Each structure stands twice: as C-alpha cells, then as structure tokens.
Amino acid sequence: MKKVIIIGGGFAGLKAAQVLCKRFKNIKTHVIDKNKNSIFLPLLPDVIGREINHKYLEYPLDQAARVHGFNFINREVSGIDLEKKKVICHDKNFDYDFLVIAAGSRTNFYGQEQIKKTAFTLDDTADALAILEALKAKSFENIVICGAGYTGVEIAANIKAFLLKHRIRKKIIIAEKFQGILSGMPGGLRKYVLDKLGQMDIPVSLNTSIRTASETEVVLSDGKVIEKAMLIWAAGVKCADFLSGTNLEKNAQERIKVDRFLCFKEGCFAIGDSALVLRGQKALRMSVQFAVTQGASAALNIGRINNAKKEKIYKPVDLGYIIPMAGANACGNILGIQATGAMPALMHYIMCIVRSWETISKLGIIRSLLVN
Ligand SMILES: Cc1cc2nc3c(=O)[nH]c(=O)nc-3n(C[C@H](O)[C@H](O)[C@H](O)COP(=O)(O)OP(=O)(O)OC[C@H]3O[C@@H](n4cnc5c(N)ncnc54)[C@H](O)[C@@H]3O)c2cc1C
Structure with a gap:
C-alpha cells in the first residue's frame, strides 16, 4: 500500500487527508503536525474582540484522525530529504511515496x-x-x-x-x-x-x-x-522554517513554486499557504478557500497517479x-x-x-x- 505523508493539519492538509481517506482506500495517509490541534485562524481576532472561547477554534487532530481514518503523528518537521523520500523530525524519520507540504505560514520578523x-x-x-x-x-x-x-x-x-x-x-x-x-x-x-x-x-x-x-x-x-x-x-508572514534548507524554487515568503497540478517534484505537492500558485504573474492570496480547494485537488491527483491516470489541472475559483x-x-x-x-x-x-x-x-x- 502506498504511503502519503502530509506535513501540516491545517485547512489544506486536513482537506487533503479527508479526500484521500474517503476516496482512495488503497493509500495510507499520515498527517504530521507540531500541534495537537488544527486552529481556525480566521476567528483568532475575535478571541480578543468578541471573546470567543478559544476552544471553539481548536479541532483536536487525534479526533480528526479517528473521524476520517488517517494516522496522526504529533511531531515538528525539521527537514525533508527529497532524494531519499524522507521527512525528518528530531527523533525519527518517516518514509513516503507521496509528499504533501501543507505547513502554512507564520509571522515574519525579517531576522529582527x-x-x-x-x-x-x-x-x-x-x-x-x-x-x-x-x-x-x-x-x-x-x-x-x-x-x-x-x-x-x-x-x-x-x-x-x-x-x-x-x-x-x-x-x-x-x-x-x-x-x-x-x-x-x-x-x-x-x-x-x-x-x-x-x-x-x-x-x-x-x-x-x-x-x-x-x-x-x-x-x-x-x-x-x-x-x-x-x-x-x-x-508579514513566511512559510515554515524547514523549507529554508531546501533548494526548491520559492518566493520571498518561502512559498514553494508549484506547477498546474500543484506539484513541485514527482510525487511531491505543496498546497495552501506553503504553495506559490501563479495566476499570470500574480500569486494566489493566502486564504482558506484556496487552501481547501488545493487540498482536495492534490489528494485527487495523488489518487489518480496511484491508479495510473493522468493528473488534473488545479483551476482556482476566486470567491473574493x-x-x-x-x-x-x-x-x-x-x-x-x-x-x-x-x-x-x-x-x-x-x-x-x-x-x-x-x-x-x-x-x-x-x-x-x-x-x-
Ligand atoms: C489572524 C488571521 C486571520 C485570518 N483571516 C482569514 C480570513 O478571514 N479569511 C481567509 O480566507 N483567510 C484568513 N487567514 C489566512 C488563512 O487562515 C490561511 O491562508 C490558511 O490557514 C492556510 O491554510 P494552510 O492549511 O495552508 O495553513 P494552516 O492553516 O496555517 O496550517 C498549517 C499547519 O501546519 C503545521 N505546521 C507548520 N510547521 C510545521 C512543522 N515544521 N512541522 C509540523 N507541522 C507544522 C501547523 O501547526 C498548522 O497546523 C487568516 C490568517 C490569520 C493568521
């Protein structure tokens, strides 16, 4: 059985895991996240302004794993070895057949x-x-x-x-x-x-x-x-630190440049904030709608490759x-x-x-x- 590793259980990673588990029973899906919860970021300001209880914005990833049927690994990724097909964590490495980078973005201090x-x-x-x-x-x-x-x-x-x-x-x-x-x-x-x-x-x-x-x-x-x-x-924001050590094509925010199938190397995908998807000369915004549709699209493409079919082009629809x-x-x-x-x-x-x-x-x- 082929093994997919998804780095990041946010909007993009969870959607990818959900689609893989539902549609492709012949693929084993693993989600690695440094946090125990997936965080609903768009309502973070309202934890301050409207005092929304922070618990409503936290979705436990072990629970998501039980609901959807993936394996959750609670670890921080410190590197990736694209030649040996390994995801590197401080105490253990994980092999993969397909890799999905969905590690989001965080505040950028520009080295200050x-x-x-x-x-x-x-x-x-x-x-x-x-x-x-x-x-x-x-x-x-x-x-x-x-x-x-x-x-x-x-x-x-x-x-x-x-x-x-x-x-x-x-x-x-x-x-x-x-x-x-x-x-x-x-x-x-x-x-x-x-x-x-x-x-x-x-x-x-x-x-x-x-x-x-x-x-x-x-x-x-x-x-x-x-x-x-x-x-x-x-x-401003930048993508996960472990991407700095890779010699992939990236922009100033370290988003990985992907092709029309959201691929940056054979069997390797980047989605959500981690992905630089160009529409003409312009990068798609970092937003939930694109993270979710890219998660679904990358998952379907992995399933298609695994079933010896041609991948489909990701066509973003911008709702605003x-x-x-x-x-x-x-x-x-x-x-x-x-x-x-x-x-x-x-x-x-x-x-x-x-x-x-x-x-x-x-x-x-x-x-x-x-x-x-
Ligand atoms: C305050 C705020 C308000 C926002 N408001 C809106 C809004 O109103 N509308 C909108 O569309 N978008 C909004 N956004 C942007 C939106 O939240 C992001 O575009 C979206 O979350 C991207 O999804 P993602 O899955 O790529 O990343 P994320 O949802 O950030 O998920 C990334 C996951 O990767 C994990 N991860 C990161 N590094 C590692 C590592 N080294 N090892 C293991 N795991 C790792 C993280 O723990 C996280 O769970 C907002 C963002 C913020 C911060």
Whole structure:
C-alpha cells in the first residue's frame, strides 16, 4: 500500500487527508503536525474582540484522525530529504511515496531577533490569549501594532472593541512602513478602512517602522519613544522554517513554486499557504478557500497517479475576500463586487461557521457572536 505523508493539519492538509481517506482506500495517509490541534485562524481576532472561547477554534487532530481514518503523528518537521523520500523530525524519520507540504505560514520578523523576543503575534490561540492578558494589565498604556495589512487592521479593530467593552483606557497606534495601508487592495476599500480606523480613534502612522522594542517601550523609526507600550507584530508572514534548507524554487515568503497540478517534484505537492500558485504573474492570496480547494485537488491527483491516470489541472475559483473590523464594519470583494458595512461582516461570520469543523464549535461561535 502506498504511503502519503502530509506535513501540516491545517485547512489544506486536513482537506487533503479527508479526500484521500474517503476516496482512495488503497493509500495510507499520515498527517504530521507540531500541534495537537488544527486552529481556525480566521476567528483568532475575535478571541480578543468578541471573546470567543478559544476552544471553539481548536479541532483536536487525534479526533480528526479517528473521524476520517488517517494516522496522526504529533511531531515538528525539521527537514525533508527529497532524494531519499524522507521527512525528518528530531527523533525519527518517516518514509513516503507521496509528499504533501501543507505547513502554512507564520509571522515574519525579517531576522529582527530582539523584536521577536518582546513582540506579540497572532499565529495561534495561545497568542490571542496572551494579547488578552496583556490588554488587562495595567503596565501597558499604549498598544503599537506594526503593519497595516489585513491582519494588523483586524487586530486593531478587535482590540478597540475589547477595550470599549471593558472600559479600559489605552491608546492604539498602527505603524505602517509603506506610504499606504492594505497594499495591493483597491483604493475604495483602503479609504473605507482608513475612515473606520479614524472613527475608532486608531491613528495610522505611515512611512513608519519599528526601530527597537523592549518589554515596556517601543521606538519608532522617526525616533519617537512610546513608553508603557506593548508591540504587536503583524508586518508579514513566511512559510515554515524547514523549507529554508531546501533548494526548491520559492518566493520571498518561502512559498514553494508549484506547477498546474500543484506539484513541485514527482510525487511531491505543496498546497495552501506553503504553495506559490501563479495566476499570470500574480500569486494566489493566502486564504482558506484556496487552501481547501488545493487540498482536495492534490489528494485527487495523488489518487489518480496511484491508479495510473493522468493528473488534473488545479483551476482556482476566486470567491473574493473580506476584511472584518469587529462588529458590523467590514469591507471586501465578493464575487467581483466591492462591498462595505454589515453585509460583508455577516458573510465573513457565516463562512466561518460553515467552515468550522465541529457542531459544538459552530454552536459556540454562533452563541459568542450573538452575546458579544
Ligand atoms: C489572524 C488571521 C486571520 C485570518 N483571516 C482569514 C480570513 O478571514 N479569511 C481567509 O480566507 N483567510 C484568513 N487567514 C489566512 C488563512 O487562515 C490561511 O491562508 C490558511 O490557514 C492556510 O491554510 P494552510 O492549511 O495552508 O495553513 P494552516 O492553516 O496555517 O496550517 C498549517 C499547519 O501546519 C503545521 N505546521 C507548520 N510547521 C510545521 C512543522 N515544521 N512541522 C509540523 N507541522 C507544522 C501547523 O501547526 C498548522 O497546523 C487568516 C490568517 C490569520 C493568521
């Protein structure tokens, strides 16, 4: 029986495992993940803003393994040997016939180790809880968010919602290195977000980066010192560290360039945030919809290769994107149409409820959204 190893049990990896287990009984599927849970990332900001219980965003991978029929290996991958067909973990190596890299992405500090030591991030539920704790602490009077991309904007809006609800007085400022916010987004949406941030009393300092940061102080590139400040770093992401050691073709975020079948080498696939899928000259966004459809597509192609059939081309369908800013403020592009206000916010939460893994999580999320 042929053996597939999927590195990463997030949206892409879980979908691939689910399709392989359901459709191809002659293939044994193993999912390796460094975490015990698959995390529902799009609702992380709401753990802060709407105080959604973090447990509703955590799907235990051993449970997923029982439900779908794959083998879950709880280990961190430190390397891959593509010649010997081995996945390397610190205490053990795993052989494979087919490899799927679905290891997602994490905050990128661009080598700034000092800032990495003190800054908060929003990569998983533990990070969201750490930010919540810090917001309650009296020691911080200022919150500096580095990066006015969609994550920075979402974090700022959700922190504001939390502070207002609990009547905590703290100032929020977003520092953005470039000349404008939400780089690459249409002008109308950028204006909407900037206006909303203004109404929320969240100033954005453009052309500004972080010079240094300690546990209590942040120094901006213009020399301004912000005391009693916590720094939240949302200035970009990069793919898993073990990919750095490979000489595969990758972009600056270390996403692996794949062909039309999501393949980067015979029998080896990359999907989700790990994959660089080009449409013309442009890379597909990192998003749940593409992670899930790529997971299904790679799994079907593995099944086809195993059954001596030709693979099928992955054809992405872009349903659009939404930037939720806590409450009824959101904006985005839905099926090619720009939308702002309560409607995109509602659509975002409906998408999250539909996509979340368990009924108990769906009900818990609905309850939290209605109550908060
Ligand atoms: C705060 C936030 C908000 C977001 N909001 C939205 C949104 O509203 N809509 C949207 O479409 N997208 C959103 N995204 C992006 C979306 O979540 C990602 O594009 C999506 O999760 C990618 O799926 P994936 O399976 O590739 O990676 P992930 O879901 O990140 O899964 C990767 C898995 O790989 C595991 N892994 C990583 N490295 C290793 C290793 N070395 N060894 C073993 N396991 C490893 C991780 O533990 C993880 O379980 C958001 C992301 C964040 C962080």
